Amino acid sequence: MxxxxxxxxxxxxxxxxxxxxxxxxxxxxxxxxxxxxxxxxxxxxxxxxxxxxxxxxxxxxxxxxxxxxxxxxxxxxxxxxxxxxxxxxxxxxxxxxxxxxxxxxxxxxxxxxxxxxxxxxxxxxxxxxxxxxxxxxxxxxxxxxxxxxxxxxxxxxxxxxxxxxxxxxxxxxxxxxxxxxxxxxxxxxxxxxTLRDEAAFAREAQADPFGATPGAELLPALRGKDVVFAFIESYGRTAVEDPAIAPGVTATLDRRERALEASGYRARSGWLTSATFGGSSWLGHSTFLSGLWVDNQARYRTVTAGDRLTLTGAFRKTGAWDTVGVMPGVQKAWPEQRFFGLDTVYNAFGLGYEGPKFGWSTMPDQYALEAFERLEHRRERDRPLMSEIILTSSHQPWAPVPEMVGWDDLGDGSRFESIERAGHRSSEIAADAGRSKEEYGRSISYSVTSLTEWLERYGTDDTVLVFLGDHQPLAKVTGPRPSRDVPVSIVAKDPKVLERVEGWRWTEGLRPGEGAPVWRMSAFRDRFLTAYGSTPRPGGS
Structure with a gap:
């Protein structure tokens, strides 16, 4: 050779x-x-x-x-x-x-x-x-x-x-x-x-404990309340427990908790185990709202093609609420609007934003919340409002991260141009695990601050806020073999709202304790409907 x-x-x-x-x-x-x-x-x-x-x-x-x-x-x-x-x-x-x-x-x-x-x-x-x-x-x-x-x-x-x-x-x-x-x-x-699971899940989705409940028997204990369900992108247990991230995030949660308490609000917090990890946020959203474990795209297609009662859809079914979705991450047609029971949906192009993008996020959370206030929340209406809001500023790669500005100075968002230019570039952060952790923590603090300041500024005695993470951040931030747990909080001024969930044994405040109960995210819908007076009447979709 x-x-x-x-x-x-x-x-x-x-x-x-x-x-x-x-x-x-x-x-x-x-x-x-x-x-x-x-x-x-x-x-x-x-x-x-x-x-x-x-x-x-x-x-x-x-x-x-x-x-x-x-x-x-x-x-x-x-x-x-x-x-x-x-x-x-x-x-x-x-x-x-x-x-x-x-x-x-x-x-x-x-x-x-x-x-x-x-x-x-x-x-x-x-x-x-x-x-x-x-x-x-x-x-x-x-x-x-x-x-x-x-x-x-x-x-x-x-x-x-x-x-x-x-x-x-x-x-x-x-x-x-x-x-x-x-x-x-x-x-x-x-x-x-996968092939066996698709058939089994289709059968599971048809059996709904509240499928035949009339609208008049849904959520009677929340009648007259403006209810907001807000998802914070990638807000996971890592944010409040990882030693490299938690100090900044927990300080933000404690500071914002004190500010809300000064305005008359109280909170209870626990843990939910998300059906997804690191991405595919829509799987977490649909799991939380449908009461089904939606952990892959086939399950998502199956459940959204049916008529299962979602948590947001329950409010619409009562006829006692207007329902709206604020989805700054949606940039194309979104046929799931009907499944989730939303009368009106504002996507990335419907909120009037003229400023720069921040990484993947089309706009800062603070702007999205102010636009929601301008377009829907402050409007005169003859019935209360139920809203689903997706906050995206904490989406990877966490660069650049927005900063809070004066609420009266938001305008059309153009003032964020200087903040975006001064921020880190995605390429600087994406390959560095240490810096990713740091910027991830900053983004969670920003999102939590935006949401709670909105509540402090615009909430009323009848506002009820439920906010949670959709999933943990990617493994580069969490490290190997993390849990899939995310924080969830209920915030309200009316003490009767929190009394209804006293039996849940959630932690007082915005920060769930280490020993707070951990539920699968799919369990929340039925527990919430039951806590606020809904009558179970099983039915198929």
Missing amino acids: SVRGGVGAGAAGLWLFGVLLVPNALEDVTPGLWARIPGEAVVGAAVLLMLPRRARGWAAGVFGAVLGALAVVNLLDIGFGEYLGRGFNPVLDWGLLDDARSYLRDTMGAGTTWLATVGAVLLPVALVVGTALAAVRLSRLLGCHPAVANRATLLAATAWITCAGLGVQLGGAPVAADRARETLESKARTVRW
């Missing part, structure tokens, strides 16, 4: 070896990873040696392409694990790749997004084609030196079986590896589970 041929064969072997050992979690990338024996290489070599020359080349190409595709799946698992705290679902998650592209465009600009998109297309192609070519190259080498290849394969098989039988490990990883098989089996289980 020539020197050039030897170098080519060596490169093909290293490529195939690396592809076979690609892990599905970033924490598994350790020095010990490269001291493993991939069982698939041993089996593949044995099978190829038994095939005739012509069939050997075709089989090697197919074998290599499959291995390359499985490596792509492992890389997707790493990405999803780092951002969403879970692996990639080959049935449901393809649509999220387009969402990721939109997120990059909104935060990093069109040029960076184009480069990232090209890279995201070329890398899988390179892995699949490169691995197929490497396998074909090595199959030719096996055919040219069958005696040596047979002895080497037998030796590798003996070593693999011995290490597997004895459980030999190096650097915490087993030396006998079979990553490709593990990936294939794992994703096959995921596909089977």
Whole structure:
């Protein structure tokens, strides 16, 4: 064999070896990873040696392409694990790749997004084609030196079986590896589970404890109250418990609690376990409002296509409230408006904002709340208002973060231009975990301040505010294996409102205690409806 041929064969072997050992979690990338024996290489070599020359080349190409595709799946698992705290679902998650592209465009600009998109297309192609070519190259080498290849394969098989039988490990990883098989089996289980889950969830969604409750028997204890449900993006348990983040956030919560108490408000707070993590906020919103565990896109499509009673829809069904949604993150048609029972929805283009974007967020929370006040809350009406408000300033990448300005100086939002220019750039923060934590904490403090100052400034004796996080921030901020818990608070002046939830044993104030009850987010709808006097009457959608 020539020197050039030897170098080519060596490169093909290293490529195939690396592809076979690609892990599905970033924490598994350790020095010990490269001291493993991939069982698939041993089996593949044995099978190829038994095939005739012509069939050997075709089989090697197919074998290599499959291995390359499985490596792509492992890389997707790493990405999803780092951002969403879970692996990639080959049935449901393809649509999220387009969402990721939109997120990059909104935060990093069109040029960076184009480069990232090209890279995201070329890398899988390179892995699949490169691995197929490497396998074909090595199959030719096996055919040219069958005696040596047979002895080497037998030796590798003996070593693999011995290490597997004895459980030999190096650097915490087993030396006998079979990553490709593990990936294939794992994703096959995921596909089977997903298909079964869709049918089971459709049946679950049809059974509603309040599905047949007449409007007159819903929420009688809140009649006459203006009720606001506000979601704070990425407001998770990490914000109030992580030592690197919590001091600033808890100081804000305590300061704002004192200000609200001086205005006559009291609060109770607890924990909810979100159905999502790191993103896909709509899954958290729909879980909270529908009383169903909506933890994937198939469940979301199923529930929003039906007629299940949502918490916001319950207010509309009574006929005693006007209902409105403030959705500054929505930038296209939103057919879910009907499902959530909202008479009017203001999206990113309906709030009159003329200022700059802040990262992904189309406008600062303070502006969105002032626009809500101007357009809906202060209007004269013959019945109270129920509002769902999505606050987005704490959306990753947490750069730049808005700052509070005088409420009377907000105007059309143009005054935020100098604040946006002076803030950090997304590219400065996104790759730095320490700075991401810092700016994440600042963004939560900003969102909490905006919301509670709005309440202090514009709330009345009949205002009831329920606010919560939709999910925890991404794993770069929370660290590995965090909980999915988010804070939730009810704030009101009327003591009777909080008396209704006394049995919940929530913590007094805006900051839930460490020992406060933790409920699944899907439990809130039924508990809330029951606490405020609704009569359960089961019915199907």
